[in-house]
Amino acid sequence: xxxxxxxxxxxxxxxxxxxxxxxxKGPAENWLTYAGNYQGWRYSPLKQITVExxxxxxxKWVYHVPNARGLRSSPIVYKGVLYITNSNSVYAVDAxxxxxxxQYVDTRAKEQSVNRGAAILEEAVYFTTTDNYLTALDRQTxxxxxxxxxxxxxxxxxxxxxxxxxxxxxxVGSAGGDSGMRGFVAALSAKTGEEIWRTHTVPSKGEKGSExxxxxxxxxxxxxxxxxxxxxxxxxxxxxxGNPWPDFTGVPRKGDNLYTCSLIALDLDTGKMKWYFxxxxxxxxxxxxxxxxxxxxxEWKGQMxxxxxxxxxxxxxxxxxxxTGEFLRANQLIDKVTWASGIxxxxxxxxxxxxxxxxxxxxxxxxxxxxxxxxxxxxxPGTGLLxxxxxxxxxxxxxxxxEPIPMKNFPGGGATEEGGQxxxxxIDPKTGKRxxxxxxxxxxxxxxxxxxxxxxxxxxxxDDGHLVALNANTGKxxxxxNMGELLxxxxxxxxIDGKQxxxxxxxxxxxxxxxxxxxxxxxxxxxxxx
Amino acid sequence: MRLVVxxxxxxxxxxxxxxxxxxxxxNAQHGRYLNESKNPAIGNPExxxxxxxxYTTSCAGCHGPxxxxxxxxxxxxxxxxxxxxxxxxxxxxxxxxxxxxMPPTKLPDGETWNLVAFIHSLTGPASxxxxxxxxxxxxxxxxxxxxxxxxxxxxxxxxxxxAPDLSSIGVRPLAAIRESILQPSxxxxxxxxxxxxxTLNSGASIKGIARNRSNYSLQVIDSKGVLHMLSAAxxxxxxxxxxxxxxxxxxxxxxxxxxxxxxxxxxxxxxxxQEAR
Numbered sequence: 001x002x003x004x005x006x007x008x009x010x011x012x013x014x015x016x017x018x019x020x021x022x023x024x025k026g027p028a029e030n031w032l033t034y035a036g037n038y039q040g041w042r043y044s045p046l047k048q049i050t051v052e053x054x055x056x057x058x059x060k061w062v063y064h065v066p067n068a069r070g071l072r073s074s075p076i077v078y079k080g081v082l083y084i085t086n087s088n089s090v091y092a093v094d095a096x097x098x099x100x101x102x103q104y105v106d107t108r109a110k111e112q113s114v115n116r117g118a119a120i121l122e123e124a125v126y127f128t129t130t131d132n133y134l135t136a137l138d139r140q141t142x143x144x145x146x147x148x149x150x151x152x153x154x155x156x157x158x159x160x161x162x163x164x165x166x167x168x169x170x171x172v173g174s175a176g177g178d179s180g181m182r183g184f185v186a187a188l189s190a191k192t193g194e195e196i197w198r199t200h201t202v203p204s205k206g207e208k209g210s211e212x213x214x215x216x217x218x219x220x221x222x223x224x225x226x227x228x229x230x231x232x233x234x235x236x237x238x239x240x241x242g243n244p245w246p247d248f249t250g251v252p253r254k255g256d257n258l259y260t261c262s263l264i265a266l267d268l269d270t271g272k273m274k275w276y277f278x279x280x281x282x283x284x285x286x287x288x289x290x291x292x293x294x295x296x297x298x299e300w301k302g303q304m305x306x307x308x309x310x311x312x313x314x315x316x317x318x319x320x321x322x323x324t325g326e327f328l329r330a331n332q333l334i335d336k337v338t339w340a341s342g343i344x345x346x347x348x349x350x351x352x353x354x355x356x357x358x359x360x361x362x363x364x365x366x367x368x369x370x371x372x373x374x375x376x377x378x379x380x381p382g383t384g385l386l387x388x389x390x391x392x393x394x395x396x397x398x399x400x401x402x403e404p405i406p407m408k409n410f411p412g413g414g415a416t417e418e419g420g421q422x423x424x425x426x427i428d429p430k431t432g433k434r435x436x437x438x439x440x441x442x443x444x445x446x447x448x449x450x451x452x453x454x455x456x457x458x459x460x461x462x463d464d465g466h467l468v469a470l471n472a473n474t475g476k477x478x479x480x481x482n483m484g485e486l487l488x489x490x491x492x493x494x495x496i497d498g499k500q501x502x503x504x505x506x507x508x509x510x511x512x513x514x515x516x517x518x519x520x521x522x523x524x525x526x527x528x529x530x
Numbered sequence: 531m532r533l534v535v536x537x538x539x540x541x542x543x544x545x546x547x548x549x550x551x552x553x554x555x556x557n558a559q560h561g562r563y564l565n566e567s568k569n570p571a572i573g574n575p576e577x578x579x580x581x582x583x584x585y586t587t588s589c590a591g592c593h594g595p596x597x598x599x600x601x602x603x604x605x606x607x608x609x610x611x612x613x614x615x616x617x618x619x620x621x622x623x624x625x626x627x628x629x630x631x632m633p634p635t636k637l638p639d640g641e642t643w644n645l646v647a648f649i650h651s652l653t654g655p656a657s658x659x660x661x662x663x664x665x666x667x668x669x670x671x672x673x674x675x676x677x678x679x680x681x682x683x684x685x686x687x688x689x690x691x692x693a694p695d696l697s698s699i700g701v702r703p704l705a706a707i708r709e710s711i712l713q714p715s716x717x718x719x720x721x722x723x724x725x726x727x728x729t730l731n732s733g734a735s736i737k738g739i740a741r742n743r744s745n746y747s748l749q750v751i752d753s754k755g756v757l758h759m760l761s762a763a764x765x766x767x768x769x770x771x772x773x774x775x776x777x778x779x780x781x782x783x784x785x786x787x788x789x790x791x792x793x794x795x796x797x798x799x800x801x802x803x804q805e806a807r
Contacts, residue, residue: 080759094759097747101757107701108802133802138687140757144697145687147802522746525762528769 017122018078018139020167024232029495031077033227034117034162035376036451036492039295040229042378044493047455048500049515054457054469054478058516060501061098064509065091070488071505072114074162074376074449076125077494078139082503084510085115085162088129092142095503096496098512102142106135111153116227116374117162119170121190126170128159134172134193148193156181156219156407162227166237166268169196177223177242177288180406185224185239185264187271197271201241201259209258216253219406221245222260226290226374231306231322235268238295238308238322242288246412248357249284249399256281261289263310265325275325277347280314284356285339285364285397286415287314290374294386295322298429309429311377311388313370316343317432331432333425334371334392339364357397357413367395367417369446376449376490378458383472385426385435387458391446393420420444422463426475436475440464449490451502459502461487467504467513483511571643572616572650581648584641592631597652597705601631606652606705619646656707656797657700663787668795671788677780679792682753685799691755692739693776694723698801707796711789714776725771726750730764739775 018032026037027044036042049057065071068086076083082095088106093099111130119126124136124145132151137144151157156176164171169187177183183201188194201222203209210217223242230237241264244250244257261280264273280287294309300319308322315337319328327347340349355364371390378387395417404412422445424438442463450460456472465486469479485507493502503512571577586595592602599605614622623642626634635642672679673689680689683696699707709716724740728750738752748760748768777783784792 081757094742094747094749096759096761097744099742099744099747099749101741101749101759106802136687138684138691138695138755141691141695141751141755143684143687143691143695143755144801520763522762525745525765526767528767530769530771 016079018120018165019122020165023121023165027492027494030079031075031492031494032120033076033164034074034119035227035229035292038166038230038232040292040377040379041294041381042376042449042451042490042492043380043453044451045454046493046495046500047453048495048498049453049457049469049493049502050455051457051471051478053515056516057469057479057481057502057513059481060096060512060514062509062511063091063093063098063100065505066103068508070114070486070507071510072116072447072488073505074117074490075492075503075505075510076118076120077492077503078120080496081139082494082510082512083118083120083125083139084505085118085127087112087115089115090118090125090127090137090142092125092139093510095494095501095512098510104135104137104142104144106133106147109133111158113158113175114160115162116160119163119165121165121170124190126163126165126190128161128163128172130158130160132157132159134163134170134188136190136193146193148188150186150188150193150195151184161225164227164230164237165190166230169268171228171237173224173226173228173239175223175225177221177225177245178247178286178411179409180219180221180245180404181223182218182220183222183224183242183260185228185237185266185271187268199264199266199271199273201262201264202244203258212256212258214254216245216404219245220253220257220260221247223288226292229293229295229308230268231295234323236274236322237266237268238293239264239266240289240291240293240310242290243283243286245406246404246410247284247286248397248411248413248415249401249404250282250356251401252404252412254282257283261287261314263289263293263308263320263325265322277318277320277325277327279310279312279316279318279347280349283314284399285314286368286411287312287366287370289313291370291372292377294377294379296379296381296429298384300328300430307429309379309386311372311386311390311427313366313373314340314349315366315371316340316349317388317427318343318347319429319432320347329432331427333388334366334390336365336392336394337371338394357399357415359399359401361396361398363394363396365394366391367393367420368397368415369393369395369417369444373446375447376451378450378452379429380452380458380472382454382456383426383435383452384428384430385472386429387424387426387450387452387460387472389446389448389450389460390423390425391420391444392423393417393444417444422446424450424458424460424462424470424475426458426472438468438470438475438477445486448487448504451491451493453493459491459493459504461489461491461504465506467491467502467511481511481513569616569643569646571640571647574647577644577647578651580641581644581646584637584645585648588635589645596708597649598709605649606703606709616646616650619649652705653703655701656704656793657800661704661794661797663790663792663794665791665794665798667788668791668793671784671792672795677784677788677792678777682776686801690753692751692753696796696799698799700797700800704793704797708793710776711780711792714774714778715772723774725773725775727769727771728760728765729767730760731766732764736760740770
C-alpha cells in the first residue's frame with residue numbers, strides 16, 4: 001500500500017513533467033520543440049480545424065511582447081501555457097486567454113538580437129541569451145533555476161537559436177558567422193548547464209578537414225544558428241552549418257572550407273561526427289545551409305529508406321540517406337538558378353564559371369536571401385508532401401579586396417536583391433517535383449514558416465503579413481487574416497479542452513486563432529476583499 | 531489595523547536600520563532615473579559618503595533616517611513611482627518647494643551634488659553596494675526555520691515557488707528589499723504578490739498568489755508552486771487579500787543582527803553566477 005501511495009505521488013509528479021518520450025511522440029495538444037517533433041516536420045495530428053471549416057477561423061487573443069520588433073520565435077506549448085521568447089527574455093502566456101503568467105528578462109546581456117525560441121524538458125524551460133548563457137526557468141512560475149555560459153562573445157559568438165532538449169541534454173548552437181568566428185554545436189547538461197561535449201564545425205589546424213582551408217581557418221565561420229533535428233532510433237543529431245567567412249570573397253580561404261554550408265550528423269552521446277555532406281563547397285554567396293533537415297522514411301527505388309530532406313538556400317532541394325550521408329538526388333528548388341547547371345552524381349554542384357562576386361558586382365540567382373532560408377518547413381505524412389517557402393529572386397554580389405578583420409562585421413563584400421516573389425511550394429520528396437504552388441504578392445521578404453495538420457490544412461504566413469490557411473492537397477486558399485506586420489516567425493498549433501488553436505508571432509505580438517464561437521455573457525466575478 | 535501595523539513597524543524597526551544603511555559604502559548606482567547625470571559626484575563613493583553625513587544632519591528629520599519618508603516624501607522608493615532626474619533633485623534641494631515645508635538651502639554646489647549622489651544611491655541595486663553583514667549567517671537565516679523564507683521563496687531552484695523568486699533580488703534597492711521584509715503589505719504593486727483564495731464551482735478551493743487576474747480569467751500559483759489557469763466561469767467565489775501572504779512579524783522575529791545578515795545575503799543574489807569561461 002505504501003509503495004502504491006509512493007508510486008501515485010511519484011508517478012503524478014512525473015506525469016506533470018515533460019518527458020523525453022513525450023517529445024519523441026510528437027505534438028498533439030502540446031507543441032514541445034521548435035519544429036514540433038524531433039524529425040522537424042512541423043506537423044500536427046490535430047483535426048478540429050479542417051478544409052471545410054477553416055473559413056470560420058477567428059482570432060482568440062493577442063499578447064503583445066514588450067519591446068518586440070521582428071519576432072522570430074516559434075512558440076512552445078505545454079499544458080495550456082505558451083512560451084514565447086524575445087531577445088534575452090521569455091514570456092509564459094495562458095494559451096487559452098493570452099494573459100501573461102510570468103516573464104523573465106535577462107537585463108545583463110548587453111546586446112539585443114533575435115531569439116528563435118525556447119526548449120522544454122521536465123520542469124524547466126530553457127533559452128539562450130545573446131551573450132551565450134543557457135538559462136533554465138521553472139515552467140510554472142518562471143523561477144530561476146540556473147544560468148551557465150557556454151561560449152565567449154569576445155570570440156565573435158552569439159546565440160539566437162532555440163535550444164533542442166534531448167534526453168538529459170540541451171543542444172545549443174552558435175551565431176555570428178558573418179563577422180568571423182568558429183562555429184560549434186554543444187551538448188549541455190539539462191540539470192546544470194555543464195558542457196558534455198562540443199563539436200566544432202570548422203576543424204582546427206591539422207585536424208581532418210583542415211586541408212580544405214588554404215587560409216582563414218581560425219575565424220572560418222560555420223555558425224549553427226538554427227536548431228537541428230534528431231533521430232531517436234539511431235541517437236543522431238542532424239545540424240546544418242553556416243557559410244564560411246568572409247562571406248563574399250573566397251580569396252583568403254581557398255578550398256572547400258569544410259564543414260561550412262553542410263549538414264553534419266552527430267552522435268548524441270559523444271558529439272562525434274558520423275558523416276557530413278557539403279551542399280555548397282567554397283561558398284561565396286552567403287548561402288549557408290540554415291534550412292531544416294527533415295527526417296522521413298520513404299520509398300526509394302523500391303525499398304524503404306531512411307532519408308533526410310533539405311531545401312537549401314543555394315537553389316536546390318536535396319535527398320540524402322540519413323544513415324550514411326549518401327547523396328541520393330537533387331532537384332532545382334526554384335525556377336531560376338544561374339550559378340550551377342545542376343548537381344552531379346556525388347552531390348557536388350556543377351558550377352557555371354564567372355559567378356563569384358566581383359568588385360563591380362555580379363548578378364546571380366538566387367539572391368543572398370537564398371531560395372529558401374531558416375523558416376520552418378512542414379512535412380505532412382498524410383499528403384506525403386513537404387511544404388517550403390521559396391523565393392524567386394536574383395541579386396547583385398560584390399566582393400572587396402579589403403583585409404578581413406574578425407568581429408568587425410565585414411563580410412568581404414556585399415549583396416543586394418531586387419524584386420522577386422515568394423511562392424509556397426508543395427514538393428513530393430519521392431520525385432522532387434512540385435505538387436502545387438501558391439504564389440504571393442509582396443516585396444520578396446519571405447521570413448515566415450509553415451505548419452500542416454492531419455486534417456489537410458497548411459498554415460503559413462504570406463509575404464504581405466497575412467496568416468493564410470491552404471488546402472494541403474491542392475494549395476487552394478481557405479482563409480486569411482491580416483496580421484498588420486511583416487511576419488518573421490513560424491506558426492504552431494495546439495489544443496486545450498478539445499479546442500484547436502493556431503498561434504504565430506507577428507513582428508511584435510503573438511496571435512492565437514481558433515474556430516469562431518459566439519460569445520457568452522459572463523457575470524462579473526464575485527470578489528471579496530479582506 | 532493595517533495602519534497600526536505599519537506604524538509599529540516604522541517605530542520599532544526604522545531606528546534599528548539607520549546605522550547599517552548609512553555606513554554602506556555605496557558604489558556606482560543605476561536607479562530608475564529619467565536620465566543619468568554626468569556630474570562626477572553621482573556614483574562616487576566619497577561623494578555619497580559625504581552626502582550621507584549631510585543627509586543625517588539636514589534631511590533625515592523629515593525624509594526619515596533611511597530615506598523612507600516622514601513629513602517629507604519617501605526618497606528610497608521615490609524612483610519607483612515618480613522618477614526625477616538628478617538635476618531636478620539638485621534644484622529642489624537648492625530652491626526648496628514653494629508652498630510646502632521643504633525649505634531652500636544655501637549649500638555650495640559641491641555639497642548639494644554630494645546630497646544628490648546619496649539620494650541617487652538609495653535607489654540603486656543592492657548588489658552594487660557592499661551591504662554589510664555576515665552573508666553566510668544570512669543564508670542560514672534564509673534557509674532556516676526561524677525566518678522560513680524558503681517555505682515560499684526560491685533562489686536558484688532551491689526553495690518553494692509560490693512567492694516571487696529571489697534569485698535576482700539583489701537588483702532591487704536595499705531599501706525596497708528591507709521594506710518588503712518588514713512591511714510586506716505596504717506595496718502590492720509588484721506583480722505576483724496578490725493573495726487570492728478561490729472556490730470553484732466544483733467545490734474545490736485554491737489558495738495562492740495571482741500572477742494575473744481579469745474579469746474573465748485568473749492565473750494562480752498555489753503554495754506548492756503549481757500553476758492553475760482558471761476561467762471566471764469556473765469560479766464560484768474569490769477572496770482577495772489586501773495583505774501579502776508574507777508574515778508581517780519579521781521586525782520581531784529577527785534580531786537586528788539577523789536582519790542585517792539576511793539583507794547582506796539577499797543583496798548578493800544576482801542570478802547569473804557562472805561567469806565567462
